[in-house]
Amino acid sequence: MAEQKLAAQMRTEFGKGAARRARRANLIPAVIYGHGAEALHISLPERETTRAARHANALLTLDIEGEVHLALVKDIQRDPLLQIIEHIDLLTVRSGEKVIVDVPVVLHGEVAPGAVSNQEEVTISIESEATHIPAHVEFSIEGRKVGEHVHAADLVLPKGSTLLTDPEMLIVNISEPTVQDLGVEDEAVTTTTPAAPAAE
Numbered sequence: 001m002a003e004q005k006l007a008a009q010m011r012t013e014f015g016k017g018a019a020r021r022a023r024r025a026n027l028i029p030a031v032i033y034g035h036g037a038e039a040l041h042i043s044l045p046e047r048e049t050t051r052a053a054r055h056a057n058a059l060l061t062l063d064i065e066g067e068v069h070l071a072l073v074k075d076i077q078r079d080p081l082l083q084i085i086e087h088i089d090l091l092t093v094r095s096g097e098k099v100i101v102d103v104p105v106v107l108h109g110e111v112a113p114g115a116v117s118n119q120e121e122v123t124i125s126i127e128s129e130a131t132h133i134p135a136h137v138e139f140s141i142e143g144r145k146v147g148e149h150v151h152a153a154d155l156v157l158p159k160g161s162t163l164l165t166d167p168e169m170l171i172v173n174i175s176e177p178t179v180q181d182l183g184v185e186d187e188a189v190t191t192t193t194p195a196a197p198a199a200e
Helices: 016-024 046-052
Strands: 004-010 027-034 037-045 059-064 067-078 085-092 098-108 116-119 123-129 137-140 149-151 170-175
Touching: 004 046, 016 027, 016 085, 027 046, 037 046, 037 059, 046 085, 098 116
Parallel strands: 004 059, 027 085, 098 137
Antiparallel strands: 004 037, 027 037, 059 067, 067 085, 098 123, 116 170, 149 170
């Protein structure tokens, strides 16, 4: 995953009032922690940060008043209604350092006719170099038939990444279509016999 470069500034005000003022100034409050160092409270440019943090485990190169920090997005707090970013937690990392992250599993391809795919798990846990975290792990279900299963061990990870999730964890189950899959209303179907014509 490519690094995103952002300019940041130290933050000296805290609390809800300070956070509101920061957002009015198009800034996002954030904190950087890790490696036993004292946490750094910073503000990030809203537009650039929102764009950079669209993907899970985004890696940011931060210029904090002339000092460069490499940091991984660990948690994002959003407004429940507006969905704007209210605060970001960042983990400081070093080039070559191994980190533990959850990455999405993305399926592609079409299963065999008469079968449907059910994705039981959407993420897996891996250990990867901080500067080479995959955006996602892809798996092809092309031609898979009813009764086939895909487990975590079947996924092919990028070089340098190690699977931490239980290898036997079920990721995809290929099964027969259900009533809902076929688009049939899940209601009892009743048959009525037309009434006999009245005698004249």
